[in-house]
Amino acid sequence: MDAVQLLAEISTELAIQREMLEQLADTPPHWSSYLPSFVSIASVAVAFVLGIKSMDASKRQLDLAQEQLRASNQLLEKELRATIIASGRREWIENLRKESxxxxxxxxxxxxxxxxxxxxxxxxxxxxxxxxxxxxxxELMLNDKESDSISTIDSMHNIIKIMRDGPNKNTEDYKIQLEEITNNQRDFRNAIRSILKKEWERVKTLE
Incomplete structure (x- = not known):
């Protein structure tokens, strides 16, 4: 029963009691004749108070449930975002590995x-x-502000420059060119391995 219904019942009960008092105005009744009316009014009043308290308790429960729902939604959104990011990073790692x-x-x-x-x-x-x-x-996949990425990019630039310049006619210089290509390949490979390892560690923290 809500507050509106309780107020309506109290008003109805008071109207009934008023009518009874008007009918008994010429013959003052014994005080005990009013007892049932007082008891009835008191019962309705108590029910009204209990109803208000019940509504307050229900509201607190509703507020608590809503707060728990908001917290649950926030946690779910965070987990979903982490899953999406992790999935994207795994794909990025695989693409970089294959292209390298x-x-x-x-x-x-x-x-x-x-x-x-x-x-x-x-x-x-x-x-x-x-x-x-x-x-x-x-290059487009890398962050050119990180040391491993810088090392990777520098190695590729060194290799392509030697390749474009072409083999030196001098035998000793030619050997030096091949050695530089090999050294830059090694530097490239080590830097890429470091990048992939770091990114994989980041992905594991998101899962």
């Missing part, structure tokens, strides 16, 4: 034709074009 592997494979292919004859015939141009595209793709 492909890049190193192209470098090895170009090394097989890194000689005067092949460069004179233009056999290197298509491979260099493929390497350049792969290099650009990798």
């Amino acid at each position: 592997s492909s890049y190193l494979g192209h470098i090895e292919t170009l090394k097989t034709c890194f000689d005067q004859k092949s460069y004179k015939n233009g056999e290197h141009r298509k491979i260099i074009s493929t390497i350049t595209k792969s290099q650009l793709y990798i």
Whole structure:
């Protein structure tokens, strides 16, 4: 029973008692004749007070339930966001791993034709074009403010510069070029491994 219903019952009960008093106005009744009326009014009043208290308790329970629901929704939203981010980072890691592997494979292919004859015939141009595209793709995936990314990008720039300049006619200089290519490949590989490891650790903290 809500407050409106209780007030309506009290008003009805008071109207009945008023009518009874008017009928008994000429013959003053004994005080005990009013007892049932007083008891009835008191009962309704008590019910009204209890109803108000019950409504207050219900409101507190409702507020508590709403607060718990908000907290649950916030937690669910946080977990969902973390899952989405983790999924995206895993895909990023896999793409970088595949592209880096492909890049190193192209470098090895170009090394097989890194000689005067092949460069004179233009056999290197298509491979260099493929390497350049792969290099650009990798660069766009990296954060050029992080040390490992900077090392990766520098290694690729060093390699492509040597490849574009072509093999030196001097034998000793040519050997130095091949050694520099190999050293930069090693630096590239180590930097990429470090990046992938760090990113995988980040993903695990989100799961």
